[in-house]
Amino acid sequence: MSTTSTTDLTPAQAREALAAAEKEKGEAQGLADALAERARDGDPDVTPAKLAEARQLADFAELRITAAERKLTAAEAADRAARAEQLAADARQLVTDDDHGPLAEAIRDAAAAVNALIDVAQARSNRIRSINQRIRALEGEFEQVGAPGDLALHHGVARHPEGTIVTGQPMVTLLSAAELVAAAVRLATGQDKLSEGELSQAFDGPDATLGRVMKAMPSLAEEWRHSPEEWACMGRSAQAHALSTRRAPVGVKAPDPASAHPHHATREGR
Known part of the structure; x- marks a missing residue:
């Protein structure tokens, strides 16, 4: 006779099995308790063998609960691993399919x-x-x-x-x-x-929003990037804006604040 592997159960099936085991335990324990109470009342039909058998059934039902709980834990772990693997595959496919065009x-x-x-x-x-x-x-x-x-x-x-x-x-x-x-x-x-809140957040700092978009879409940033010739003709304000929105020519970096104020010399350099 074939048996069902622990990992063959879905979490839903494992929960159903646990519920059935708990119900079985409740019924077995109820029978054992009832026989014990009849014995206390002096019922001659309750024998030690019957009472022992009922208690053994209750104990065995408790073991079945433990087994069902372990199967549920294993089923949930297997299900979680399977969903994680599928999620990873979907994420990899997203990277492959993400076309900025x-x-x-x-x-x-x-x-x-x-x-x-x-x-x-x-x-x-x-x-x-x-x-x-x-x-x-x-x-x-x-x-x-x-x-x-x-x-x-x-x-x-x-x-x-x-x-x-x-x-x-x-x-x-x-x-x-x-x-x-x-x-x-x-x-x-x-x-x-789009909600007003979403728009307000995006438009509250439009340069920061533009910079974030350019960072996420290098092809678009490359298309709108200033040429070295344009950069050379730009004033400081325009250059700062180009830097903050990631549209400066390749290789251009933000100036060092210290170098922008050479007259602020240190005590050692005086």
Whole structure:
């Protein structure tokens, strides 16, 4: 007759076997206790052999519980090892299958769209500011000739910290490029794709976020990396930004703080 190996049991099967053994022990112990109580009551049908047999069955049932517990431990260990092995295989496959190509292409498309949005937003803002500057200049002229407020009263135009006002029309409101980029991102994500908290965390330090992405995607970083020629023409602020976002030319490292302030000489070097 074939027997089932300990490792052939699944954890669920082993738990069922343990439950059955515990039930069997409860029944056997209950029978032994009942026979013992009948013997105390003077029942002549309870013999030493019957009582011993019942107690032996209860003891044996206890051993079966121990065996079932060991099988459960072994089954859980085997199951855990199997799942760990499968997880390791899946992780190795993830490394093999992880293609940055589609992700990089989507980032390029999004960056191009953001750049176009910024161009449109800045052109609009510049036009509003230009009109407001002209309004301010002409307001000054009206004040000089003793007619302050005449431009708004008779010509219906006025400047406002948030835009340009034309009487009878909605105010043309200044909207920064950053606001519009944030609005576009929020429209694209909605609440079902990205939470406000996730976006706030990513946008709280955009340079740090960009640097992390570049570190995780070397191919993208290589594509957007500044050339040595570009680096040579960049100011310190631009170079620091390139370093923090991992877009500096290969081999360029952050300057040593001590070397950046040579006049802070040590006592020994004076």
